Amino acid sequence: MLQKRTFNSPQPKPAPMVSSSATVYCPICTHTVQAEVLSRGRQVWVRPGQKCPRCSASLAPGKVLSLNQAA
Numbered sequence: 746m747l748q749k750r751t752f753n754s755p756q757p758k759p760a761p762m763v764s765s766s767a768t769v770y771c772p773i774c775t776h777t778v779q780a781e782v783l784s785r786g787r788q789v790w791v792r793p794g795q796k797c798p799r800c801s802a803s804l805a806p807g808k809v810l811s812l813n814q815a816a
């Protein structure tokens with residue numbers, strides 16, 4: 746007996762990943778610097794591979810303080 750093929754119902758679209766610039770706190774030199782961040786929904790993280798312009802440490806563990814939203 747043939748089984749009816751059921752197609753998966755369309756999954757809810759995940760929020761698109763958005764790249765933007767933001768103010769990031771560098772824990773190494775304790776300064777805030779501008780960096781590129783990725784955000785998806787309410788999740789925001791520093792784009793990997795970036796270095797602090799002040800101390801050239803990796804900004805990956807940095808804290809995103811505020812997004813520079815385009816007005």
Ligand SMILES: [Zn+2]
Pocket residue numbers: 771772773774775776797798799800801802
């Ligand atoms: Zn730094």
